[in-house]
Amino acid sequence: MTLALICAAVLAALVFVLGGNVTRLRVAGAKTGAPFAPSDPADPLYKAIRAHGNAIEYIPTLLVLFVLDAARAPSWTLVFVVGATLARLAHAVGMLRTRTVAEATPLRVAGASGTYLFGVALAVTLVSTL
Numbered sequence: 001m002t003l004a005l006i007c008a009a010v011l012a013a014l015v016f017v018l019g020g021n022v023t024r025l026r027v028a029g030a031k032t033g034a035p036f037a038p039s040d041p042a043d044p045l046y047k048a049i050r051a052h053g054n055a056i057e058y059i060p061t062l063l064v065l066f067v068l069d070a071a072r073a074p075s076w077t078l079v080f081v082v083g084a085t086l087a088r089l090a091h092a093v094g095m096l097r098t099r100t101v102a103e104a105t106p107l108r109v110a111g112a113s114g115t116y117l118f119g120v121a122l123a124v125t126l127v128s129t130l
Helices: 002-032 044-072 075-097 106-128
Strands: none
Touching (some): 002 044, 075 106
């Protein structure tokens, strides 16, 4: 359970760090008259908004699965928890470091694929414990 809670804390912190990054870029842009909601996929603020938005789409569900699986599932399923955590971190880094979010990069693809794979594995594991 401890490892699952550490992973949950890491992902919860990631949501706030990504949100803080959006705020930081908006404040910096406000000083230069940059738009608060750019539409250019190469704009750093656009990438930051998408990275935060994507994290907030998946992390809450993963957090619920982490806690429920840790309470009910066999301890080996912690591999799925760690995998999902690493996948979300990889995806966030891939979103922020890409030249443009209009193109898929290996890190983003690995992060997204890992999110789906480990998220489904956690859900199936939870159902199997019923």
